[in-house]
Amino acid sequence: MTDLTDLTAASAEEFWDDRYRDSDRMWSGEPNASLVRETAGLTPGSALDLGCGExxxxxxxxxxxxxxxxxxxxxxxxxRAAGHAGRAGVAERIDWQRHDLATSFPAGSFDLVSAHFLHSLVEMPREQILRNAAGAVAPGGVLLVVGHEGFRSWEPGPHPEVHFPTPREVLASLALAAGAWDVLVSDTYEHHLTAPDGQPSVRTNNTLAVRRRAV
Structure with a gap:
């Protein structure tokens, strides 16, 4: 198991492989509420899910x-994700690809590019990855970036070197061409969850959605 006190000793692949091996399931298996909310009304086409997890x-x-x-x-x-997709009967609709987004990126253009909670305690060039994500959006397509505003309230010793950007900061960092994009959503939303001690808690998430104008 990767020691969180020596994150520099592990590659991103080693770190996340160890995290997933720690349990049979890390996430709920349900879609992120922000994805469901922000894609309502979009016509299904091609989608790219960055950091897809399980x-x-x-x-x-x-x-x-x-x-x-x-x-x-x-x-x-x-x-693990491929196994879940097979049991859900949608295996033929998903192409699973392993990429360290710091060094490689999926080829092609997409009607929807989704980056949910693309954070890591291992060094990661997040801004460059998101600029690559914007570059992968097809004309008329949407880039959806959702991130945390901060650590969960009960997490001991948050890492001060980790910055959670606001939607405005994410938009600025994308360096989108003037006149080529429309901002659909730039907002924060509260996510209600339960702390390990059973007490209710709230975590705020940042959401940015932009559409590339059709040629």
């Missing part, structure tokens, strides 16, 4: 009729 978002998109390319740095997560 496949909850990709599987939900496939069930809605999208053709999905789903990528993660962890082979453990991808193998």
């Amino acid at each position: 496949g909850g978002d990709a599987i939900w998109l496939a069930r809605q009729g999208w053709r999905v390319t789903a990528t993660d740095v962890s082979r453990v997560a991808l193998d």
Whole structure:
């Protein structure tokens, strides 16, 4: 298991493979509420899911009729996700690809590019990855970026070196061409959850959605 006190000793692949091996399931398997909310009304086409984890978002998109390319740095997560997709009956609609997004990126253009909670305690060039994500959006397509505003309230010793950008900061960092994009959503939403001690808690998430104007 990777020691969180020595994150520099692990590659991104090693770190996340170890995290996923710690349990049979890390995530709920349900799609992110922000994905469901922000894609309502979109016509299903091709979608790219960055940092897909165990496949909850990709599987939900496939069930809605999208053709999905789903990528993660962890082979453990991808193998698990592929198993879930098979049991859900949507395996043929999802292409699972392993990428360390710091060094490689899926080819092609997509009607929807989704990056949910693309955070890591291992060094990751997030801004460059999101600029690559914007570059992968087809004319008329949407880029959806959702991130945390901060650590969960009960987490001991948050890492001060980790910055959670606001929607405005994310938009600025994308360096989108003037006149080529429309901002659909730039907002924060509260997510209600339960702390390990059973007490209710709230975590705020940031959401940015932009559409590339059709040529």
